[in-house]
Amino acid sequence: MKVAHSPLHIRHDGGKELHRGELVPCFEMPVRADYILAAMRRAGFEVLEPRPFPLESLLRVHDAGFVEFLRTAHAEWRAAGKEGFMLPSGFPARALRRDHIPTGINGRMGYYAFDASTPIVEGTWDAALAAAHCALTAAAWVAEGEKSAYALCRPPGHHAARSVYGGYCFLNNAALAAQHLRDQGFGRVAVLDVDYHHGNGTQDIFWERSDVLFVSIHATPETEYPYFLGYADERGEGAGEGYTRNFPLPRGTTWKEYGIALDAALDAVGGFAPDALVVSLGVDTYEGDPISAFKLSTEHFPRMGRRLAELKVPTVFVQEGGYAVEEIGANVAGVLEGFLGR
Amino acid sequence: MKVAHSPLHIRHDGGKELHRGELVPCFEMPVRADYILAAMRRAGFEVLEPRPFPLESLLRVHDAGFVEFLRTAHAEWRAAGKEGFMLPSGFPARALRRDHIPTGINGRMGYYAFDASTPIVEGTWDAALAAAHCALTAAAWVAEGEKSAYALCRPPGHHAARSVYGGYCFLNNAALAAQHLRDQGFGRVAVLDVDYHHGNGTQDIFWERSDVLFVSIHATPETEYPYFLGYADERGEGAGEGYTRNFPLPRGTTWKEYGIALDAALDAVGGFAPDALVVSLGVDTYEGDPISAFKLSTEHFPRMGRRLAELKVPTVFVQEGGYAVEEIGANVAGVLEGFLGR
Ligand SMILES: [Zn+2]
Numbered sequence: 078m079k080v081a082h083s084p085l086h087i088r089h090d091g092g093k094e095l096h097r098g099e100l101v102p103c104f105e106m107p108v109r110a111d112y113i114l115a116a117m118r119r120a121g122f123e124v125l126e127p128r129p130f131p132l133e134s135l136l137r138v139h140d141a142g143f144v145e146f147l148r149t150a151h152a153e154w155r156a157a158g159k160e161g162f163m164l165p166s167g168f169p170a171r172a173l174r175r176d177h178i179p180t181g182i183n184g185r186m187g188y189y190a191f192d193a194s195t196p197i198v199e200g201t202w203d204a205a206l207a208a209a210h211c212a213l214t215a216a217a218w219v220a221e222g223e224k225s226a227y228a229l230c231r232p233p234g235h236h237a238a239r240s241v242y243g244g245y246c247f248l249n250n251a252a253l254a255a256q257h258l259r260d261q262g263f264g265r266v267a268v269l270d271v272d273y274h275h276g277n278g279t280q281d282i283f284w285e286r287s288d289v290l291f292v293s294i295h296a297t298p299e300t301e302y303p304y305f306l307g308y309a310d311e312r313g314e315g316a317g318e319g320y321t322r323n324f325p326l327p328r329g330t331t332w333k334e335y336g337i338a339l340d341a342a343l344d345a346v347g348g349f350a351p352d353a354l355v356v357s358l359g360v361d362t363y364e365g366d367p368i369s370a371f372k373l374s375t376e377h378f379p380r381m382g383r384r385l386a387e388l389k390v391p392t393v394f395v396q397e398g399g400y401a402v403e404e405i406g407a408n409v410a411g412v413l414e415g416f417l418g419r
Numbered sequence: 420m421k422v423a424h425s426p427l428h429i430r431h432d433g434g435k436e437l438h439r440g441e442l443v444p445c446f447e448m449p450v451r452a453d454y455i456l457a458a459m460r461r462a463g464f465e466v467l468e469p470r471p472f473p474l475e476s477l478l479r480v481h482d483a484g485f486v487e488f489l490r491t492a493h494a495e496w497r498a499a500g501k502e503g504f505m506l507p508s509g510f511p512a513r514a515l516r517r518d519h520i521p522t523g524i525n526g527r528m529g530y531y532a533f534d535a536s537t538p539i540v541e542g543t544w545d546a547a548l549a550a551a552h553c554a555l556t557a558a559a560w561v562a563e564g565e566k567s568a569y570a571l572c573r574p575p576g577h578h579a580a581r582s583v584y585g586g587y588c589f590l591n592n593a594a595l596a597a598q599h600l601r602d603q604g605f606g607r608v609a610v611l612d613v614d615y616h617h618g619n620g621t622q623d624i625f626w627e628r629s630d631v632l633f634v635s636i637h638a639t640p641e642t643e644y645p646y647f648l649g650y651a652d653e654r655g656e657g658a659g660e661g662y663t664r665n666f667p668l669p670r671g672t673t674w675k676e677y678g679i680a681l682d683a684a685l686d687a688v689g690g691f692a693p694d695a696l697v698v699s700l701g702v703d704t705y706e707g708d709p710i711s712a713f714k715l716s717t718e719h720f721p722r723m724g725r726r727l728a729e730l731k732v733p734t735v736f737v738q739e740g741g742y743a744v745e746e747i748g749a750n751v752a753g754v755l756e757g758f759l760g761r
Pocket residue numbers: 272273274359361397398399
């Protein structure tokens with residue numbers, strides 16, 4: 078399997094996040110990619126740098142003002158005499174307007190964000206853009222005939238909506254991959270999100286569309302981040318009605334219950350008869366994950382991969398979360414090798 | 420002038436706020452009240468503890484589920500094995516649902532909040548309730564015949580909406596005072612908010628009502644907190660259309676420009692012919708304020724007070740912001756003594 082990876086991911090580093098009332102170094106850290114990369118090489122996968130894509134590629138799933146904000150935010154921050162990482166502290170939440178974009182950098186940052194856990198540092202744009210190019214490159218490989226490909230994206234993407242960032246995510250890599258497959262002639266594309274957290278951004282992007290199915294298995298937002306999307310009653314709207322499916326599971330879920338939800342999710346994907354599949358591959362479902370509460374062990378990830386292979390459609394894997402850094406490589410490789418039937 | 424003050428304010432202490440990318444002790448600190456109290460005593464004002472009021476008094480302007488959340492939040496936090504102050508990090512901002520209240524404490528906290536700058540500590544409820552009682556007591560004094568009264572509230576209130584807290588505010592003291600005056604037979608009540616920041620919570624509470632006029636002079640939300648409310652085009656809705664008036668001013672505003680806006684605001688209040696007035700009295704318009712950018716000096720606050728007196732209506736002053744702690748007493752006393760024509 079070809080792996081798309083960019084060393085530029087390391088440019089997104091040095092920020093802190095608000096976590097349980099403390100400002101701590103981000104769980105989403107560069108070494109995650111190093112561990113995955115080592116596992117990819119151990120597995121004998123060919124690791125390639127991403128191709129370049131025009132900026133307009135991003136606008137297929139993101140708002141132009143949002144992309145411009147991400148591209149220029151930290152430079153504007155520095156031009157205003159500020160230093161270090163950017164973290165918003167006020168948001169257009171309940172009882173506030175959402176229809177006006179403040180001109181100042183603090184308000185604009187809050188407008189485009191939904192949490193205080195996603196710092197923007199000087200190199201964030203370079204890293205996020207490189208991750209998006211990894212996803213687009215992996216999708217291009219599959220469009221060109223590969224049966225499967227893996228985008229080693231960092232930062233991840235599935236929490237990023239059309240014009241909102243958060244949850245360590247800036248550009249929605251999986252949505253970009255799915256859209257690229259659509260644009261290359263795949264009529265129906267399914268996105269299956271197996272990250273511990275709901276892929277609220279991907280759901281938002283494809284909410285009103287019937288050509289891209291979004292299916293997610295995740296920890297219930299009743300107790301888990303992102304809290305405000307990912308409930309079972311969300312099924313899409315307009316033309317997209319019925320093309321979003323959520324399978325929320327409680328904290329403490331083991332492989333036994335997970336497997337049942339995975340079967341149901343795969344049934345939903347299979348019923349859609351997709352021409353291609355994008356997997357938002359988070360491995361924070363792992364029992365050792367420091368911020369999550371599912372109980373999958375390393376041996377379960379190859380099983381997940383084998384089940385995904387049964388769909389028998391061209392598949393793009395896109396890296397999302399996973400914060401047990403020493404085990405992340407084995408868990409990701411497990412899914413991919415299981416998929417390949419090794 | 421009678422002053423309502425409760426020593427319980429000190430129970431709200433020890434939290435930190437996310438400020439410009441750093442977690443710092445709150446600018447809204449107990450010593451603020453100490454400095455104001457000393458100035459009240461120097462001015463010869465009679466300082467009294469607030470009367471008790473039934474919990475139902477709060478429900479005249481706040482949502483019952485919201486009040487219950489504030490009342491029980493920190494106990495629930497501790498029962499879940501957590502310690503220290505509570506600070507939300509994910510919010511129902513753009514591209515997320517606002518129609519579902521998560522059951523878990525983290526999600527519920529984010530649901531009811533709109534910033535990461537308003538910690539809840541063990542004693543927050545006691546202090547917020549005491550502050551609400553101070554405002555209700557000052558309103559009761561005026562209802563009973565006093566020409567004016569001052570509620571030395573801490574924590575402040577004007578950022579707290581019907582079911583949302585933020586901006587150091589939990590219960591909306593000024594809105595409670597205005598509602599109490601209405602309930603005691605004052606047919607038309609005006610709220611004039613002169614805090615540096617827009618009183619988004621008060622505006623939200625009275626947005627659709629014509630019996631309470633809300634007028635605010637504040638720094639433009641284009642660049643200043645709370646960013647997402649307080650623009651000049653917001654004028655109320657439904658029955659309340661025309662009964663909200665905002666006068667946003669740029670950073671760097673001096674007394675000269677402020678005075679012009681104050682005249683316009685007082686014209687709006689006078690045109691409403693109120694039977695009583697509530698002043699949301701923030702003195703963070705002071706040039707030495709550490710988080711604000713207006714240029715009023717201590718000599719301007721008595722002038723503000725004199726102009727307010729020209730309305731010649733029973734007036735309840737309710738303390739809001741002001742973070743230049745050593746000068747806060749003189750600035751607050753300046754407004755009140757100016758009002759009294761001393
Ligand atoms: Zn995740």
